[in-house]
Amino acid sequence: MSDARIEAAWKRFQERLDSARPHEVAQELRDLFVPENVVEELLRRHELETTRIASLKEPLGLGRPDALPWYTGPRAGDKNWPAFEARVRRSLGPDATTKLDEASTRVVAMLDHPATPTFRSRGLVVGHVQSGKTSNFTAVACKAADRGYRMFIVLSGIHNSLRRQTQTRLIRDVVNLNPPLWHQITSPERDFVPPPNAQSFLASKDQRLLLVVKKNAIVLRKLRDWLEQAQEQLGNCPTLIIDDEADQATLATRKINPLIRDVITRLPKVCYVGYTATPFANLLTDPRDHEDFYPRDFILSLQRGETYQGPETLFGRHPVDGEDPEEVPGGLDMIRTIPAVELDDLRPKKATAAAQFEPAITDSLRRATLWFWIATAVRQLRGQRNEHSSMLIHAHSDTRVHDSYRAPLQDLRREVTEGLADGQPALLGELRRLWADESERVDNTRFGVARPSFEEIVQELGEVVDSTKIVMDHYRSNDRLDYDSGPVNVIAVGGNTLSRGLTLEGLVVSFFVRSSNVYDTLLQMGRWFGYRPGYEDLPRVFMPDEIRRWFVHLATVEEEMRKEIDRYLTEHKSPLELAVRIRCHPKMRVTAPSKAGAAVRSAAAYGGQLVESHYFPCTPEQDVQDWHNTNAKAVRSLLDAAYTEGRADLGVKSGRALWRDVPLSSVMDFLNGYAFHPKSVEASRSLMRQYIERRSQSGALVSWNVGVVGNAVQDEAHTVSLPGNISVGPVTRTRTKGSAEDDVADIKTLTGSRDEALDLRIPAGEAQMNRSRLQELRVQQQPERGLVLLYPINAKSQVPVRTKDGVTAEVEGRAPLNAPGEVVWGAAIVFPRPSQVGTDLAVEYDYLAADLREVFPSASEDEDEDVSVLEQDLDNDAEDGR
Structure with a gap:
């Protein structure tokens, strides 16, 4: 292609950037049969140009005011993203890989250009519970590393189990795919321990640094002090901080919040990106405090996959504004009621009774456990013998209550094992009726999976029941969940350690009587959300009726909130111009009061409703x-x-x-x-x-x-x-x-x-x-x-x-x-929409939103009534590598 034609293509490229994104313009050129090598050259030239601009002015990512769209997507010569992409393509297929590519590109485009002299920005990415947030931020880290970001600090929850899980995944998906490019400062076995001579680590431009750090006061102080030793080198070290479970511990805590701030202030070039599926507290943080974690620069909502089983899939929801009620999901028939009369046998009436509490195998708990074994046998018949299969029992936060479940569950396992071995007619009849009832209530054909006969299931059940492990997963237990030693069938009893981030592999049955009336806490406890390939018809969730109704409300709140977030891009607004509103509930709290201290009552009038x-x-x-x-x-x-x-x-x-x-x-x-x-x-x-x-x-x-x-x-x-x-x-x-x-x-x-x-009169032709x-x-x-x-x-x-x-x-x-x-x-x-602009809509049902009326620096910290409980939990969690 001649130089003149290349210059003409470059001119067209620049002109189209006024109304389209770089990768969209590149695709337009491909559609006009411009050779791929020319398109790549134009993308390189564009990034060089934005790099030059970035050295002269403070840039802002796509979707932020005065946006400088510097990131054009993956390009030839990248190393980290292509390697991770190939792994994802092998495991998830081309469609899921394409969606991950597009979603992560949107996030990277929001980051600051790494060539900018100084920057310190804050953003928020809203995912879904158990829906691949880790894959997204892994892809974001890969793409940012390919473009010049050099240090990656992942704040991974408050428990060792989640930190180890995250570190292991990043080693597998990033480090091991390009070992010469990376240096791990943390490992699965050891949290952050300051290596000697920080200057030498941070001065090298050939390697990317990976730190997976627990949100713990002792660890964060070590990190802050280590960074302090290398201030001269940090000026040339663009840093991406990824805060997994960003609504936990980061906000409104006396110890953790100031320490994360301290870490950020040590970094001259840093983007902080919080990831969470429950962003209520983040969205209600005081935006006037420039050092706190209100996502002042951008907010993005990740799309869920078509096969994701989330709150609206399982529980259904109510229509939100502008929706056709008949098109709103009604929920799959997978929720089972735990009768109120059973609750006193499943959890202590009050906290002081925890030490003496002895649970019973009630009718609903027996039914849930038997269904777990049946469903696991069905999965094996469908070719999933080498897959994990899990049941969750979440009854209380007290670890003594967890331990009290061990003996009754062991007795039930022994009873069923012996009954199957003896061919007891009563047990076999009970199992047959359970299979017939449950398999009728959810149609397997809609998911394209086989429905085996009961006789086939019975042949598998003996081995399934006998091999089931019963694990008490809490910080005091030595027998924790282990998915790394081969396929396991497990009944896990736990509380806080199973409520955040940690994935229960192959979760089939959830038995849930834990009480919470806080939006984010309740949603995070819902470990049953996620992808269930090959067994989409088998999950069951047992819970009291009131909690089920709360989840219907939460599904509606979540859908409404995501529509609000999507307005940022469509209306070209920033989080400092448009606050996301969160609908309230008469019996539930949106988040802990201290985390919503700066929130104000907001509006959504009946007009158009x-x-x-x-x-x-x-x-x-x-x-x-x-x-x-x-x-x-x-x-x-x-x-x-x-x-x-x-x-x-x-x-x-x-x-x-x-x-x-x-x-x-x-x-x-x-x-x-x-x-x-x-x-x-x-x-x-x-x-x-x-x-x-x-x-x-x-x-x-x-x-x-x-x-x-x-x-x-x-x-x-x-x-x-x-x-x-x-x-x-x-x-x-x-x-x-x-x-x-x-x-x-x-x-x-x-x-x-x-x-x-x-x-109304419907115009002709509008069917x-x-x-x-x-x-x-x-x-x-x-x-x-x-x-x-x-x-x-x-x-x-x-x-x-x-x-x-x-x-x-x-x-x-x-x-x-x-x-x-x-x-x-x-x-x-x-209610008709007002026909006159500016009509007073002052009477509304209740919403909360961040107060944007006075967005200027004014720091004030509120006490968190949950702080003592949370930080005691942090201290109880054993420290690796102190």
């Missing part, structure tokens, strides 16, 4: 019947008012009814009389009333439409009579299987995808509708007018049957409603 009832009490008690009767009375009063004071719309199809121009007073009377269940935290009667009153003061929401969504009458014996001689058939709404044994049915979604369009489009149409056609939708629900709704590919079956994951009476009434309220 759909509020609906999706919880219904279903016991035969009189107070439950009275609750439904009261709601029915409120519905009848609103329908009578709509008929007498509104205007009937006769254009709706059979099975539905609509009245327009219903006065606000009738709707307010309805809100006073109709009760949304307390679990519907977004449906606060007082907040909705306040919001409507505020809007009505400016002339909005003074007129409403009221509709009934039923079915066309097919059976005269089962009709619902409405004013005006209108009759409709009741609708079917079943409960989730997860709530089948609850006193309160969770139907997940009340409204259909087009129900909100009942009072597909989502909530965002419906909101647009409402602003255009029904400005400042709300809609109340009422649903007569068949109280005995049965699970519908659907035919797919010639096979007829019940809808998966649902159970009959079984509510009292014949009809229960559901309600949905559609």
Whole structure:
């Protein structure tokens, strides 16, 4: 290619950088058949140019204000990333490798250019629990090392087990793939021990330094003092600090927080990047303190893989703003209830009873353990004999409670081993029923895995049960989890050491009665999230009903939070311009109070929202019947008012009814009389009333439409009579299987995808509708007018049957409603978006967010009420290499 054409390509490259990223421009050139060697040359020239710029001004990574997009992605001549990429490709395949490449490139592009004279930035990467955060920061380290970063400090949790695990993985995935390029200052056996002559280590430009350091006061002081000895050399040593589990110990602790700050202040060229799946505390840190760890420069959210089983996959969630309720995940039928009557036999009533506590093998614990053995046998039949298989029992934080489980579990293992050997009919019948029940509840065919017969399973069970290890994993135990000595079947009983970072390999069954009402703590305890290749249908989680409902709320909070984070890139905002809001819960705390000391109540108004009832009490008690009767009375009063004071719309199809121009007073009377269940935290009667009153003061929401969504009458014996001689058939709404044994049915979604369009005209040709489009149409056609939708629900709704590919079956994951009476009434309220910009939206349901009103240096440290417990835990964890 001639010099003139190369220069023309270079000019085009520079012009396109105004609206596209370097790697995107490079791909455009490839699509125009520009030779690959020319594209590589242009990328090299671009990086040389940005290096020159970086030496003259303070650069900022992609997505930060005045961004200088210096990183173009991997290029020819790189050594660390290509080696790691090849390993990932062999183990995970090309698709997963491509996604890891793209995700890690986004992070590296946020870092400062290593040629910058000085820099000190802070960012946050939000992953998912048990979803490959380690792979991402390993890829980031490889790419940063290929571009000039020289020292890599990984802060790896507070326990030795996690630090060893992280160091071992980095040796395997980075150091051993390019040994001449790396020098390890720490090892799996030894945490940081200061090597002599720090200047010589830091002066060498040929090797990258790797330190995997526990967040421990003694270790961090050694690191700080060692760096202090080489201040002259550090000016030429760009450093990347990766803080794994960045919300733990780093924030609001008396010892650890100041020491990590001290380490950072010793480094003239340093990027600090926190990694966590539970960033609530990080997002609520005081942004005015420049030395603390609010992610002032960037925040990124990692995408989860399609096969990742996270909170919304297992528990389901509620819709967030702009979502079609029918497209929101309902959750797999994998959650099993631990009855409240069993809890006193599974955990001590109070902390003082821990020493004398003796657990029992309750019905649910027995069922969970038997299922673990069955599922492990199924995995072996599917060719996973050389894979680990684990069960987690998380009952309490006290190590004495952990130890008390050893004898009962050993007795159960002995009983089942002997029963299988003797062919005891009662045991075999129990196992057969358990396999039949559980294998029916989760369809194996949707995951493309085989379903063996019970006879095949029995042939494997004896060896599986007999080989199972029972391990108490806590800091006082000598018998810890060991996945490095070959395949193991293990039942692990533990608490804090199993709650953070540490991966339980091949986790199949989780038995969880540990109580916590803090968002981040509860999510981190959920070790059951992750990838389950080849056994996606087998995991089961046993927990009390209230905790299961909390996880549904957390799944909703997490989805909403990630949408907020994604706004940074789409709106070109920085974390100092736009604070991420986190929805609150009436019974749960977002994080420890000291970690949220600088947070303020934030906003999310009802404008544009759909509020609906999706919880219904279903016991035969009189107070439950009275609750439904009261709601029915409120519905009848609103329908009578709509008929007498509104205007009937006769254009709706059979099975539905609509009245327009219903006065606000009738709707307010309805809100006073109709009760949304307390679990519907977004449906606060007082907040909705306040919001409507505020809007009505400016002339909005003074007129409403009221509709009934039923079915066309097919059976005269089962009709619902409405004013005006209108009759409709009741609708079917079943409960989730997860709530089948609850006193309160969770139907997940009340409204259909087009129900909100009942009072709208749908333009011709628009067959597909989502909530965002419906909101647009409402602003255009029904400005400042709300809609109340009422649903007569068949109280005995049965699970519908659907035919797919010639096979007829019940809808998966649902159970009959079984509510009292014949009809229960559901309600949905559609709040239109304000049609006038600047409308007062002051009444909202509660959110927390960082306070950005006064972003200027002002240091103040709050006491953490959890500090003493945390730092005692740090001191208890045995120190390697002190």
